Amino acid sequence: MDSSEQTRNFFLALLENSTDLLSIIDAQGNYQFVGGSVKHILGFTPDELVGKSAFDFIHPEDKENARTFLQKAASTKVLVIPIFRFTNKQGNWRWVETTLTNMVKDAAIQGYVTNTRDVTERVEEEQRKKKSQAHYESLFYNHPDAVFELDREGFMRKINKRMPSITGYTEEEILGSHFRKFVHNDYLPVAMDAFLNALGGIAQHIEIAVLKPTGELVDLNIAIVPVLLEGHIESIQCIANDITLLRKYDTFLKERSEQLNSIMERIPESFYALDTNWRFTYVNSFFTAYTKLTREELLGHSIWELFPNTLGSKFHHNCLKVIKTGLPANFDEQYSEDKDATISYHIFPTGKGVGVHFVDITEKKRELDKLEKLSLVASKTTTCVMLMNSELQIEWVNEAFEKLTQFSLEDCLHKYPWDLLTGPETQARTLTKIQKQISRGKPFRGEILNYKKSGEKVWFNLEITPVHNNLGRMVKFIAIRTDITEKKIKEAELVHVTQDLFQQNHDLQQFSYMVSHNLRAPAANVLGLTEILLVMDKHARMFDETLRKLNQSVATLDQVIRDMNHILTIRDNSYAQNRDYVNITQVCEEVLESLQEKLYYIPHTISADLDEKIEVWSNRAYMYEIFRNLLSNAIKFRKPNEVLKLEIRMKRQKNGVTILVKDNGIGMDVHAVENDIFKLYMKFHKAYEGRGIGLFLVKTYVNALGGSIKVKSEPAIGTTFKIKLKGNAK
Structure with missing residues (x-):
């Protein structure tokens, strides 16, 4: 190669x-x-x-x-x-x-x-680090508690957004400051020890108080954790939880516990608590005196070992039952050593055992036995009899009382009479007088309005007599009630009839005066003109004019007589009206429909807020006339060259309905004419035609329906009529 x-x-x-x-x-x-x-x-x-x-x-x-x-x-x-x-x-x-x-x-x-x-691998590692850093920063900065980081010298390096709200300092005031600046002087030794331990690598929890700039103390529970980097303490991280309220609550509980213990010690009745092993965990001083045993001899010892005679007793069985069911038990039991002595027990679960409260009711039972004998006598009478203790709590009532008031003996026991029998219309003055007499040890006699269990009223003639023992001390009260409801009803009816007669007599006088005044003028004109005609030549020029004036006077006289007849008819029928449930909305719409011819040529707006579902027990014809007169007046007494604005509103009330009829007409000075507004033949606007009978009729109709009417008016502003009709509305 x-x-x-x-x-x-x-x-x-x-x-x-x-x-x-x-x-x-x-x-x-x-x-x-x-x-x-x-x-x-x-x-x-x-x-x-x-x-x-x-x-x-x-x-x-x-x-x-x-x-x-x-x-x-x-x-x-x-x-x-x-x-x-x-x-x-x-x-x-x-x-x-x-x-x-x-x-x-x-x-x-x-x-x-x-x-x-x-x-x-490098990118994924960087992403993991970023994610970890993001998690850490989110946990640090968004933690609901205050989180901060100290350097090795104890200066604030980082804080989260909760830190300023807890300390009361701003972020700028905190960062770079030593932690000692914020710690209360009493807690500085604890804080410094914890800081030094953290520098030594020891994590721990401490509770200290910090002082806000305002001087307010804030209690904190702080978790202190050293941060290690390559085997060295790099910084110290802390999480502070505000426990101010918790400490206050603990203090509150401690104070209440002390108060409760103080109360239990002062109660002149025996009370003790047992755990699930039936050992005494608490006894009050009255119980130790009752048993003639010290607290040391009772606490931690089993009740069944100290009092073996209670095993198999009614008390023993009820204790087991309360533990099993978790429900309290109330019962009476006689002493096993003394058949004449009786104890009333109240046993209740405490979560860690049971609590026992008992009272020696021997004397009370003997008195009840006597009362039972007395009740045989009192129960046969038709008069209501009540027996009360010296604190005025009911101990017994007879059958007549139960039957009349509908309150059973069980309803009444240990209750105060005024808690059962008084109601909204019971006179406070009578109750005060009763309590004043009784507090002096003197009897009371008088009338009082009471209420049955059903809420029905019943009037009594009440006699309360104190009963003294041999030492002259009040021990009982006997209250005897005689039903006088029928008598009071008749008295009320008599008063009502008297008031009606007085009002009718007053109205009749006013009516007679007005009628005689309005009859006198046309009658005098008729007489005078008749005499003139008798002596006047029939062919004279003034004969026809005089005859025309005579006819006019007779027409006026006839109108007055017809007005009298109409008014007297309304008053005569006020107690015998043809009543039924009347739909107010329908009546109002019918009246408006009948007035369309008058409204056609008049610029107007009508605002009606009426509930079509409301029906009132009333007289339909009267309601029609009320609306017709008020709306006709609004049209007649409108302001010229201005849009007529009519408002009709109806609202359901507790005992009927309220109707408002409002206009923007010429109005009137109510303060100047308030005593004459609803009088017969009263006219307040001379430039307008009319007889001055409309508002009188409205008032008469409203009164006949048992209602009331008020008026508010201002010149050039308008008039508002407010009618309240009593009666059932559906």
């Missing part, structure tokens, strides 16, 4: 075993030569690439950038193309780094020499 052959083989071996891929491409990117190293780098043989375009193997997203660099290579000797993706024979994308050398003018090359290296 000659030397040239050896040299050729030497270079081929270099090309095949090189870690870089050497190739030659033309100006269009087609391979002219591919080195043998392509086999172990990309899996291709040189023949599989020669003659093909390099762009066919470049990732679609990287092609444009590669073409740009190939074009730049035409004017540059050496050009490094940024990393891009190149497919291998298995179809996997590999990251490659390529250097282009322009050797187009070299007669032996006539192209671009590419030196390509597979850098996939």
